Structure formats: C-alpha cells, structure tokens
Amino acid sequence: MVQALQGPSLDERVAQLQELLDSASPQTRQEYQERFDLAWIYHDSALEGVVYSMDELRAAIYDEVVTDPTLIPVYDEIRNHMGAIEMIREMASRRRFSPNLDVIKKLFAQLAPEEIEGKTPPKYRKDMPLHRLYFHEISQPDKISYRMRQLVQWLSAPETKKTMHPVRVASKVHYQLLHIYPFPRHSGKVARLVMNLILMRAGYPPVVIHATERQRYYEALRSGEDATATLVNQALGGAIETAIQYFDEEQR
Secondary structure (H helix, E strand, O other): OOOOOOOHHHHHHHHHHHHHHHHOOHHHHHHHHHHHHHHHHHHHHHHOOOOOOHHHHHHHHOOOOOOOHHHHHHHHHHHHHHHHHHHHHHHHHOOOOOOOHHHHHHHHHHHOHHHOOOOOOOOOOOOOOOOOOOOOOOOOHHHHHHHHHHHHHHHHOHHHHHHOOHHHHHHHHHHHHHHHOOOOOOHHHHHHHHHHHHHHHOOOOOOOOOHHHHHHHHHHHHHOHHHHHHHHHHHHHHHHHHHHHHHHHHHO
C-alpha cells in the first residue's frame, strides 16, 4: 500500500513555505499568485486536451476587451475557471466548512453556467459519453446520485478525519469523483478543484498536475487509488519545493 506523503519532512517544508510567505512583501505574494494562477489554468486545461496560449490566459484573466467574437467562448471558459479557483480559495479560508454536494455542484455551475436551467441546481450526467478523455470505467447515470451521496458521507465522517491523512483523503476524493464522472462536462476540473479545496483546508498548497504528466495521470486513474495518490503526492512535493525556491530567490 502506498502511504500518503506525510511526517516531519513534508510538514517542515510546508511550515518553511508559510514563513517565507509571511515575510514576503504583498507585491511579491501577488506576483507569485498571478504566475501560479496562469500556470494552474494552463496545466489543468491541458489535462483536458485544451491548450491556451499565455496571451489568451492573460487577456481573459485581466479583462481585456474581446474584439474577435470567435475568442469570446475561449475567454469565458478561462474566466469561469479562474472564478472557480477564487471560489475554493474563499471556501478554504472559512473557519467552519465541509465540502458537500452543494459545494461540488456550485463548482460545476461556476465552470459551466450555460448548463444551469434557470435557477435550478445543475443536473448530473444523463448518458454514457462515447468519447471522453478519461478512458476508465465510470458510473451508469442512474448510480451517480447514490455514489455522490456515499462519497460525501465518507468525506464528512469523523472516522475518515481521524484515520486518514488529508493528502490521502484529497487524492481519494479526486479519484472517486473521476470514476463517478458526475457531470456532462468538466468532471475532471471539478474533481481537481475539490481535491485542492481539501488540501488547502488542511494547510497545504494546491496541487497542479503538469501537462507533461498527462499520460501518466490517465494511466494512474486507470490503475487505481494508490497510483493516483502517488502522483498527487509527487505533485504536492513539487509544488512546495517550487514555491520555496521562488520566495527564497526573491528574498536574496
């Protein structure tokens, strides 16, 4: 069984990163977050097979006027993704908060507002997509609601919090969400946002799985929870080390 990356080494590095963040200037922190957010949306979208240019990302996020009507859907998708990231940051900062079905549906609604009919909550997937990026078994539509309730009950159970490291919890929820594949679109993005919400609530930085890891990511999802946890652990370790290096260099 692969163990979650934990113990003094990880916690010490997280504490070191927090000290660097606390001592960094507001401008340095803002510049880092802006660069990080561009990378987050770029890599997360690339996992789904959508590759944006840095010019497209900057123009969309920093609200440049769109003169080319063909770019409006592109900019809207980027802005919706940025809105979902801001949403989980705000959720992670709340004192009392637990990811539940409403939270998961709100994230999907933020990513795909066009899927919302009037003011009703977003609907789960009603068919089995023939063509999708994630080539693993997914739930039949009539099983989605039950499996989503099961997952959220497991996540909120006191026993889960007592017996499982938060990194492993986050990875498992991400893995399970992708195997339920609840929504007609953006299930992958939702799964990774929920994973990062859990990590951030536990005091860890968000994990961005790089586009270069795309094939390995798909293979891990096919292989099982342990392979997926290993990949997430490595991505988390990489994110912490990259951030420490950035702030170290800025303070020299």
